[in-house]
Amino acid sequence: MRIISRSTIESIGRLLVIDDDLVQRTVIGKISARLGYDAVIASSFEIASGLLQREPFDMMTLDLSLGEHDGVELLRLVADCGLHALPIVIISGCEGRVMNSTRRVAEGLNLSVIACLGKPLNLDSLREALRTRPDCRLAARKSAPALDITAQRMAAGLARGEFSVELQPQIELATGRVVGAEALARWHAADIGVVSPAIFIPLAEQNGLMTELTDRVLDEALVQSRRLIERHAGFTIAVNISGSLMADLTLPERIEESLRKTGVAPHALIVEITETTAMADVDRAMDILVRLRLKNIGAAIDDFGTGYSSLTALARLPFSELKIDQSFVKGCEADDDMMKIVDASIGLARAFSMKVVAEGIDTPETRARLLFAGCDIGQGYLFAPSLPIDHEQNWLSYRDLSGVGRLAPADQLTRSAG
């Protein structure tokens, strides 16, 4: 281990430089020292792992090739040490696809990769990555406290009406018009506060509460969106159907009954089913989906590409819409591998005469690239987060405003609510 002390008066933190190449680690150490870091140099996996377990660092640069070991092993160690907030700059002389995959491994481990740099090092890019203030990044990730929520508490919440529905707008990319929405279940528990769907959906699945939750969401989504559907031709409302409900052959009739009760036309409803759900019992899924389509209800294959049977589900089942999962969409314009998947998904949807919806559009760049690729509809934070029912008037105002064909940013949507 070697320490290269900062050449500035004030320290901006401790940087761990992990590289088995003498030249690279010295260059990184000296550049970082000029920026104000105290650089601790580790020339091997063993030295680095010891340091990570003993000492605090504000940032880390990691070369993926570490002699007998590799950088991915070290990323796993960082995750095992619970250092999820530690900003990491990955450096490698490997080809771009290996680098991209490594970034995904790190993201899968919930680590904070702030830059991936190729070799030979571009010193400007290195400096830019190192200049990002560590304390800002550390603040970015704070895990929520664990909650002890039981099935009984959830059942009581359903009985007390603590569950509600929010709608996330779906935007026609070519015109910027709001053409639909996805209904999302929300739980605001009186004694606990807001409970994440990531907690209550699995809880409902495991404890037989999914039918009640889905019925509640479906009814409320239809009631909420009825006026939008009536006033604007072609507006659709999408509702997620859980895997546990796809075993129930009476589902089409129950959905039809909800439509009748709320007075919403069947063609305005789209049920979203994940490919994994659909393929769990393909015969039953086929039975249900065919009857839904015969009733003029739309069906979307959700999270397309994330399961093992995407293509089989697409080929065998009568979906009318394909939703590209956000894991492929986010940042796709800067990731050739992801863009190939997005392009291929759009091509497949076209071949099956399906509409394409992209989830997770967060930036204008992603929107522009998807529009260029031929994607029809998008949803994501660029346009709007999910919105509660009392924002319906905003929706109408926004829709009228956006009718000129230019996309308004999400904050404009909120402001237009008044």
Add this chain to the structure above:
Amino acid sequence: MNRQSICDEAVFELLKVELGAMDATEVLQAFLADTGRKMTLLACEPLDRTVVKREAHSIKSSSATFGFARLSTHALELETGALSMSQLRLKNAVAELERIFRDTSVLARSLAEPKDGG
């Protein structure tokens, strides 16, 4: 072999601006010593293809840091072909890398010397 084909001197000049002349020279000297050790390891008979690939990968990147283009390019070829070349071709390629490194070292030492008036 002419000077320009061995080295893009502008790259080292930029490194001197980034690190300061003294630090840049220190890193260059470290490179020469370290690469010399790698060459010995890499050329050990019988040739170990995994070692050749690993060390060539390292030399490829570090030599590019100083603008030693010829050394970097040949190291890349060796890294790419290390596992598939015939034994004879591999041996010749390693010998060629050693020769290029010797030429590069001569030039590198002149770069590390202080310039007249500087």
